[in-house]
């Protein structure tokens with residue numbers, strides 16, 4: 874499943890800043906906005922309302 878996400882990662886962008894996303898475990902992370910978007914049941918939820926704030930120790 875991770876392989877599939879790596880394929881689509883190049884076409885996914887952060888809904889807030891349209892920037893690049895990184896795939897870390899079960900999150901798509903935007904380091905510019907310091908937000909992380911969950912992957913629920915195999916579906917990336919790229920909604921600002923669903924995003925979590927990155928903790929300062931996460932990178």
Ligand SMILES: [Zn+2]
Pocket residue numbers: 887888889890891892903904905906907
């Ligand atoms: Zn962003």
